[in-house]
Amino acid sequence: MRDEHQHQHHKNLSDILSQLIVLLEKQELEQALVEKQHTPHQDLVQSLVKKKNVTQLQQKVQQLHPADVAFILERLPLNQRKKIWDLVNVEHYGAILLEVSDGVRESLIADMAEHEIIVAAKHLDSDEIADLVPDLPRDIVFDLLTSLDSENRDQVQKVMIFPEGTAGALMDFDMVMVREDVTIEVVLRYLRWRKQIPPQTDQLFVVDSHSQLKGLLPLHDLITHPLEKTVAEVMMREPIFFYTNDALREVAEVFERYDLISAPVVNSHQQLVGCIGIDVVLDFVNEQSQKEKFNQVGLHEEEDLFAPIWKSGRNRWVWLALNLMTAFIASRVIGLFEDTIGQLVALATLMPIVASIGGNTGNQTAALIIRGLALKQINGSNFKHLIVKELGISLMNGLLWGAVVGLFAYLIYQNIVLAGLIFSAMILNLLIAALAGVFIPMGLHKVGRDPVMGSSVMLTAITDSMGFFIFLGLATLFI
């Protein structure tokens, strides 16, 4: 159990970060200067300066909360990050590794010796160790597990069984259980005897002798009800609980809907095996939103801002290749109509407008549908309604903005046929964009893929290619 009270909390860490950076840079300068000077006893002076500098930094770093150290490490380039990391107390290593983002964690672990990793893990709860394990080198995991006592090892292995993104994988084992036949007074005496309860406990778990969950006893009720009442009389029966394999997405939804702080996790026999807290849910929600934003543009969410060029560059290859492929296809569509373009070059000038507006409106529709799917707002009975609505919007906007573009084309080229062509092409491509915006995310969702990820690429591939095809195809017919 980490003690949360020993460090000062900081509302504004940016100041501390700036101070540290100034200190680091000053020290780098100072050391460079000492190294350049040729004084007697230079080695001694160098090591003295270094020692002074280290002490100065150490004082600053060691009074920081692990979450704050994590915040700072994430914002430092690799070489400065390593310097600060070396000054952290080994006992805080574990807590900090849990707090930093995946990319930064990787860079820190790469710098640690095996015994440091094992000591770091010793200071963590078993559920926290299980969170770290996937990021550790394989050979260390074995040594780490054998170094734990058997209860902890069992718990770590239990958590590791559950797939990522489930309640089981992130549940906590640290909770207070009580029986339903004791009185409030007995419970209070028990808690006072324990002297501490897990942080973020907002309720006790009422179980029977077979570990089956019978109810929940919120601390609220514990301290507002008469001492002589029994737990059974006061507890919440039929509480919200989760199964170990419930998806965290669902868990987060329920926490938000009912404003929960913590909830029990049970196995398939309804036995209490752990609990899940709002801190885990909040981290998950933040991570999800980050992940989606990054996935939309084909980035790994773990990408560390300070990762080396080679690594970052390679991370982006799949995305580039994918987009290049759709651009190739669109380009081949244009290739079909090179003769027509040769007759009227203005077509080449105007065609990107049709394609680009199609992409924009399609992405709007897709964003609405993706949200609707995530919030479970879309079902069989309103699906038809949605399609009609999106087609209606496209028609309306196509008529309006198609006319604007047509007018623009006419003013520049004084060619009424060309104006009519682009007007019609805009309307048709907006209708296609609306259909693509509805069906692509729905389709991805139906086959069990995340609609956030592929929608935009597939959609742009369609609206670009179809935009060129419709506009140039119509031109071939009418010019």
Added chain:
Amino acid sequence: MRDEHQHQHHKNLSDILSQLIVLLEKQELEQALVEKQHTPHQDLVQSLVKKKNVTQLQQKVQQLHPADVAFILERLPLNQRKKIWDLVNVEHYGAILLEVSDGVRESLIADMAEHEIIVAAKHLDSDEIADLVPDLPRDIVFDLLTSLDSENRDQVQKVMIFPEGTAGALMDFDMVMVREDVTIEVVLRYLRWRKQIPPQTDQLFVVDSHSQLKGLLPLHDLITHPLEKTVAEVMMREPIFFYTNDALREVAEVFERYDLISAPVVNSHQQLVGCIGIDVVLDFVNEQSQKEKFNQVGLHEEEDLFAPIWKSGRNRWVWLALNLMTAFIASRVIGLFEDTIGQLVALATLMPIVASIGGNTGNQTAALIIRGLALKQINGSNFKHLIVKELGISLMNGLLWGAVVGLFAYLIYQNIVLAGLIFSAMILNLLIAALAGVFIPMGLHKVGRDPVMGSSVMLTAITDSMGFFIFLGLATLFI
């Protein structure tokens, strides 16, 4: 204070939603059938059928938790939504209005009579009323405020002063305060005498006679420390607190970093004026992430999936106009080179590739920078490092993918000059995309705008126009 215990909680609401929809549709059919049949006493039969149907639905709806009714209302088209809303107990109106999204709230309030709104508000806490006020018609707000008792009215008005998005605007007044010189035993006796404390209370607030915040007394410590200790001996001194005008974004960050459940809010004299809970923070985080996703494609986050076509269509105009403008500009850039295209139509076929890959890589860089800005990872000392890194990645990817595209061009057109042209244009446009991806979000951030909103449009405008300009410009020089 709403009682959270009176309704059953549902982990899976989709089933209930489906049942309700089936029931609604069955009833619509039934009523249509009765209306068509010409039986004696038809009016009577009709009203009986209607009554039976209403009772059936009412039973289902009234046993639902307000948060669940909100969930269901958000997923129903307007006519069915209205039917369910009419069956809700007036006393739950307020709680439900607080839960639904802005767009749906608007549609519900539009259907309510003034006296219903006032009754609905009566069942809410003053901070909750203040949340509703901005969505109510102006004339009703005045009547509502005068209908409140003076204490509540003062509180509502106090909250309404604070701008949206600050801690003050969303703080709660309902909290338990204690003095530091009393013993734990006295506090416990006081709480048991109160019989209830606000939901989600995880700590008591220790204040002096001038309402100045002295510390926090977590319920944990209250129930695990010896009864004879004083509050002063047990409480957390120097707790994290927020000022009324602190931004919720900052509040959320601190809650996440330190795993807080609630925190005190003070005025500029350090007097305790309210508290802010994790439920508010979680709602805010979810809303923010939703809002950003929608803003990225130019949608209002309030857009109701079931809003009428006309309204939804109009919502998208600004975005379309903006994008049309950038498309026009890109088109005019192409227009400059019509002669060159006339000489070699293949240029028209290949040019969208250069533009589109530029947009893709630029958006990747921008996403990284936007996250970096949000997480405060970017500062003066690492800014240069970032630019060099992004330019390096662009150069590497430009060389690689430019070669791929060049080869593709050569295979199709057997023209080595054309291949060289597109190779060079790709590299140059990727470098420009990297610079745009860094400087556009940084610039928007610097002038105090949200970098999520405008970045993508501005970036695409630059990468499209420059892509065409570089490729066609080089072609004009070398062909």
